[in-house]
Amino acid sequence: xxxxxxxxSSAVVSDKHGPVIYSKFGKSNPDYSVDYDSQQDAxxxxxxxxxxxxxxxxxxxxxxxKAVIQKSDAIFNGTALSWAKFANSLKLRLAMxxxxxxxxxxxxxxxxxxxxxxxxxxNNSQNALARYGAISPVYVVIFNYGDSKSGASLTSYLNGxxxxxxxxxxxKATDPSVKDQYAGVRLGIDLGGSKDRYGNFSNNIAQSxxxxxxxxxxxxxxxxxxxxxWFLKAEAALRGYAGAGDAKTNYEKGVQTSLDEWGKSGAxxxxxxxxxxxxxxxxxxxxxxxxxxxxxxxxxxxxxxWNDADSFERKLERIITQKWIALYPDGSEAWAEQRRTGYxxxxxxxxxxSQGTISTKDFIRRIxxxxxxxxxxxxxxxxxxxxxxxxxxxxxxxxxxxx
Numbered sequence: 585x586x587x588x589x590x591x592x593s594s595a596v597v598s599d600k601h602g603p604v605i606y607s608k609f610g611k612s613n614p615d616y617s618v619d620y621d622s623q624q625d626a627x628x629x630x631x632x633x634x635x636x637x638x639x640x641x642x643x644x645x646x647x648x649x650k651a652v653i654q655k656s657d658a659i660f661n662g663t664a665l666s667w668a669k670f671a672n673s674l675k676l677r678l679a680m681x682x683x684x685x686x687x688x689x690x691x692x693x694x695x696x697x698x699x700x701x702x703x704x705x706x707n708n709s710q711n712a713l714a715r716y717g718a719i720s721p722v723y724v725v726i727f728n729y730g731d732s733k734s735g736a737s738l739t740s741y742l743n744g745x746x747x748x749x750x751x752x753x754x755x756k757a758t759d760p761s762v763k764d765q766y767a768g769v770r771l772g773i774d775l776g777g778s779k780d781r782y783g784n785f786s787n788n789i790a791q792s793x794x795x796x797x798x799x800x801x802x803x804x805x806x807x808x809x810x811x812x813x814w815f816l817k818a819e820a821a822l823r824g825y826a827g828a829g830d831a832k833t834n835y836e837k838g839v840q841t842s843l844d845e846w847g848k849s850g851a852x853x854x855x856x857x858x859x860x861x862x863x864x865x866x867x868x869x870x871x872x873x874x875x876x877x878x879x880x881x882x883x884x885x886x887x888x889x890w891n892d893a894d895s896f897e898r899k900l901e902r903i904i905t906q907k908w909i910a911l912y913p914d915g916s917e918a919w920a921e922q923r924r925t926g927y928x929x930x931x932x933x934x935x936x937x938s939q940g941t942i943s944t945k946d947f948i949r950r951i952x953x954x955x956x957x958x959x960x961x962x963x964x965x966x967x968x969x970x971x972x973x974x975x976x977x978x979x980x981x982x983x984x985x986x987x
Contacts, residue, residue, distance in 0.1 A: 599916065627681075641702070645664050658715045676817075676820075679818060684986040698828055719779050722797070723803060725788070731779065732770065736931055740863050742754070748846075758784045759784035821834055845897045890902065923981075924987065943979060949978060953976055
């Protein structure tokens with residue numbers, strides 16, 4: 585169980601920065617430096633370790649003394665089968681992440697996960713949610729600091745799709761210019777010298793039928809939920825992976841499972857058959873420069889209803905757009921999938937202060953390795969940076985970012 589969390593957390597770090605200290609953790613060199621794994625090597629170790637963990641859990645199902653670990657297990661109350669499903673689902677996630685960088689390995693590991701007897705997290709009762717037992721740190725950032733507002737890309741999709749999850753994701757604005765609307769804020773805009781310029785636009789919330797993620801008293805972190813498994817299977821089926829089933833069936837099950845997660849299951853039939861709604865144009869009443877008119881090519885034309893006649897890319901965009909919406913509020917995973925596939929289409933920054941290191945068109949691709957690791961582990965950092973294939977800036981693509 586510890587190893588599964590180690591893989592999960594290390595993968596999240598790697599998907600932000602690239603190289604990560606994983607297999608060489610705790611092993612210092614004569615000069616006291618510590619070596620990183622390149623992201624490519626790290627993914628190889630992730631898969632090896634998850635496979636061992638799944639095998640170990642599978643061979644001990646029903647044997648362990650659950651009472652010993654219940655008090656320490658803030659996710660599954662010591663249930664081995666749930667941990668096995670979690671590990672297998674995580675294996676499928678990381679396998680699909682490699683789809684453009686190493687298609688053969690992606691297929692191999694994905695098919696192992698898809699055909700494993702332990703199965704996947706495919707029902708909301710099995711969701712991997714880490715309970716803080718206290719205030720959510722995200723609540724502090726949004727409501728106590730006032731440093732985060734709903735993004736315009738998210739609101740433009742939810743509004744455009746008449747998405748029933750919007751009331752569970754976002755609060756209505758109180759600013760007179762957008763009062764009682766779900767109004768997001770674009771990335772990279774001029775705040776006019778104060779964050780309060782958009783201070784009364786919509787806030788993010790996360791009030792799921794399975795608990796309030798951003799609770800002020802009993803928050804939880806979303807590690808993996810059933811909807812993601814169905815969207816992973818939909819893409820795997822689209823790519824022809826064995827054991828994935830049918831892309832349309834998996835896609836629709838992903839949407840249905842997400843709506844159920846947020847207590848909106850009654851809206852499923854209307855929502856899944858909507859073949860006309862698309863991403864909504866964006867209007868900024870504070871600064872017209874930030875507005876995006878209908879027909880602008882930065883807006884997506886993808887609809888909700890599945891269409892077997894669509895091209896591979898149109899089908900992929902439909903799957904990933906709904907997956908991106910369903911992943912909320914797991915921003916790390918949503919960002920990784922958007923970089924990997926290019927979907928959903930995101931409204932670009934207006935202002936780019938990167939001095940040319942990040943493309944406004946391509947968006948930020950990674951986060952540079954933090955200064956403290958450069959200073960405290962200089963030789964290790966230099967060797968890690970050399971694996972990037974480019975400078976240690978936000979514009980350099982990660983290993984799996986090959987599309």
